[in-house]
Amino acid sequence: xxxxxxxxxxxxxxxxxxxxxxxxxxxxxxxxxxxxxxxxxxxxxxxxxxxxxxxxxxxxxxxxxxxxxxxxxxxxxxxxxxxxxxxxxxxxxxxxxxxxxxxxxxxxxxxxxxxxxxxxxxxxxxxxxxxxxxxxxxxxxxxxxxxxxxxxxxxxxxxxxxxxxxxxxxxxxxxxxxxxxxxxxxxxxxxxxxxxxxxxxxxxxxxxxxxxxxxxxxxxxxxxxx
Amino acid sequence: xxxxxxxxxxxxxxxxxxxxxxxxxxxxxxxxxxxxxxxxxxxxxxxxxxxxxxxxxxxxxxxxxxxxxxxxxxxxxxxxxxxxxxxxxxxxxxxxxxxxxxxxxxxxxxxxxxxxxxxxxxxxxxxxxxxxxxxxxxxxxxxxxxxxxxxxxxxxxxxxxxxxxxxxxxxxxxxxxxxxxxxxxxxxxxxxxxxxxxxxxxxxxxxxxxxxxxxxxxxxxxxxxxxxxxxxxxxxxxxxxxxxxxxxxxxxxxxxxxxxxxxxxxxxxxxxxxxxxxxxxxxxxxxxxxxxxxxxxxxxxxxxxxxxxxxxxxxxxxxxxxxxxxxxxxxxxxxxxxxxxxxxx
Ligand SMILES: Nc1ncnc2c1ncn2[C@@H]1O[C@H](COP(=O)(O)OP(=O)(O)OP(=O)(O)O)[C@@H](O)[C@H]1O
Ligand SMILES: [Mg+2]
Numbered sequence: 243x244x245x246x247x248x249x250x251x252x253x254x255x256x257x258x259x260x261x262x263x264x265x266x267x268x269x270x271x272x273x274x275x276x277x278x279x280x281x282x283x284x285x286x287x288x289x290x291x292x293x294x295x296x297x298x299x300x301x302x303x304x305x306x307x308x309x310x311x312x313x314x315x316x317x318x319x320x321x322x323x324x325x326x327x328x329x330x331x332x333x334x335x336x337x338x339x340x341x342x343x344x345x346x347x348x349x350x351x352x353x354x355x356x357x358x359x360x361x362x363x364x365x366x367x368x369x370x371x372x373x374x375x376x377x378x379x380x381x382x383x384x385x386x387x388x389x390x391x392x393x394x395x396x397x398x399x400x401x402x403x404x405x406x407x408x409x410x411x412x413x414x415x416x417x418x419x420x421x422x423x424x425x426x427x428x429x430x431x432x433x434x435x436x437x438x439x440x441x442x443x444x445x446x447x448x449x450x451x452x453x454x455x456x457x458x459x460x461x462x463x464x465x466x467x468x
Numbered sequence: 469x470x471x472x473x474x475x476x477x478x479x480x481x482x483x484x485x486x487x488x489x490x491x492x493x494x495x496x497x498x499x500x501x502x503x504x505x506x507x508x509x510x511x512x513x514x515x516x517x518x519x520x521x522x523x524x525x526x527x528x529x530x531x532x533x534x535x536x537x538x539x540x541x542x543x544x545x546x547x548x549x550x551x552x553x554x555x556x557x558x559x560x561x562x563x564x565x566x567x568x569x570x571x572x573x574x575x576x577x578x579x580x581x582x583x584x585x586x587x588x589x590x591x592x593x594x595x596x597x598x599x600x601x602x603x604x605x606x607x608x609x610x611x612x613x614x615x616x617x618x619x620x621x622x623x624x625x626x627x628x629x630x631x632x633x634x635x636x637x638x639x640x641x642x643x644x645x646x647x648x649x650x651x652x653x654x655x656x657x658x659x660x661x662x663x664x665x666x667x668x669x670x671x672x673x674x675x676x677x678x679x680x681x682x683x684x685x686x687x688x689x690x691x692x693x694x695x696x697x698x699x700x701x702x703x704x705x706x707x708x709x710x711x712x713x714x715x716x717x718x719x720x721x722x723x724x725x726x727x728x729x730x731x732x733x734x735x736x737x738x739x740x741x742x743x744x745x746x747x748x749x750x751x752x753x754x755x756x757x758x759x760x761x762x763x764x765x766x767x768x769x770x771x772x773x774x775x776x777x778x779x780x781x782x783x784x785x786x787x788x789x790x791x792x793x794x795x796x797x798x799x800x801x802x803x804x805x806x807x808x809x810x811x812x813x
Binding site for chain 1: 623
């Protein structure tokens with residue numbers, strides 16, 4: 243077995259610990275940055291929906307500001323964001339390098355995209371349902387949780403999948419500023435030292451991650467669609 | 469009792485102003501089924517959505533429900549009052565991710581009932597609308613009529629005194645429409661519910677409404693008990709509704725033909741008689757023929773029941789002595805029959 247692996251991926255077999263570490267680093271960035279971005283994106287997505295014209299807490303000013311901020315941040319390419327946010331990372335998490343240093347740009351790079359996705363998921367909820375809930379005396383908070391979120395679970399899961407998969411891409415790019423993780427691993431060995439087997443191994447690992455995200459999500463979607 | 473005073477609703481969209489409702493005042497009595505009829509865009513929905521403040525009236529409007537001016541309530545009090553006003557919709561608006569019973573339980577959350585009590589209540593309501601056996605189905609598995617029954621059960625969950633129905637039967641076929649209307653009538657009688665029914669179908673008003681308001685361009689143009697409004701329509705819109713629902717309107721088409729084609733001889737008249745009184749028990753046609761020795765050749769008759777009383781009339785050709793025909797028509801007018809001479813041959 244080892245002989246076979248040695249024959250096809252010699253450069254990976256020679257440093258299994260580094261592979262493991264980089265896998266864990268990627269998972270760590272995904273989970274931490276992902277959770278924070280998920281919470282913030284949900285929040286902003288909900289704020290967008292309820293403050294929109296005709297929304298249950300219509301508010302032009304809040305909507306206008308948030309809407310524009312999201313557009314601005316979405317238009318900044320992630321590599322530039324990585325560089326631009328270095329001073330902020332230092333202030334917020336105390337460092338601008340390593341997996342921890344990558345958190346701030348990862349969150350900032352994901353939240354605007356995810357907020358929009360949440361907004362579109364929630365706006366697919368039939369306005370009639372919101373109206374019915376209002377007529378039954380539901381409070382705004384009740385409508386958010388018991389109508390908007392409850393009714394759009396499958397849609398929200400789908401946009402979370404999409405965002406998580408794009409976040410994997412961002413964690414790989416964050417490797418460029420020494421963020422660690424699979425991207426960093428592939429660049430240092432696969433790209434800079436020409437160890438193509440390392441590159442292909444990281445591709446394989448990332449494919450497995452993507453497929454896990456898709457399977458998990460599809461399972462929930464299936465369970466919650468009626 | 470619902471008292472609406474000076475209700476106007478103006479929408480501002482992209483520099484344009486649309487006056488959806490203008491200066492409507494009306495009272496809806498406890499326990500009655502009140503119809504609001506009008507063509508699309510007349511402002512019916514907007515008016516009725518003012519009753520539970522889904523839309524707020526413009527400055528100066530008063531929405532009083534059981535003596536309480538809803539426009540003056542805090543958001544919290546308003547929510548509490550809203551749960552005493554049930555509402556059902558054309559598109560049913562059931563939550564697709566919840567089963568039938570969960571939909572009915574929805575408005576019971578936070579009302580201090582245990583899960584078991586909520587379920588019992590929901591089952592009792594579903595029995596009332598004859599759907600208890602589908603309690604665990606999802607809305608997507610139900611027919612339109614069944615969905616509306618669930619929506620009715622849900623609207624009743626908080627024991628409202630008022631039920632607002634916005635085109636509740638417009639998405640249903642005639643048989644199902646009839647079933648739902650019967651159910652609404654039953655609820656009105658058994659629970660003494662005050663019901664407001666919005667519709668653009670004359671048939672709905674005719675079947676169940678005690679009183680009706682006819683709306684056009686945001687105004688209530690006619691208001692009264694259903695029979696009088698439709699027996700004796702004063703406004704063009706109302707006449708259109710009556711016509712659309714009645715065979716007698718065909719007479720207008722006949723009147724456009726040359727008399728010979730109807731087989732009319734000189735001196736004969738094509739006449740439409742419409743009954744304005746609730747009592748057409750007297751055999752008018754045969755009496756008038758005998759009394760004035762004329763012949764009425766009936767082309768068609770159309771008598772419908774409006775909330776239990778006959779409404780409609782007869783269209784036919786009168787032949788006989790000129791003076792006798794005149795006398796006969798006058799006698800009918802005196803009997804409170806509306807007489808229209810459509811064609812003189
Ligand atoms: N939210 C809104 N914004 C702008 N205009 C509106 C709004 N709601 C209704 N209107 C306008 O107000 C008028 C009355 O609408 P409404 O829905 O009350 O009519 P309706 O009698 O219920 O008609 P329908 O039979 O088609 O339901 C229409 O011209 C409509 O375009
Ligand atoms: Mg309407």
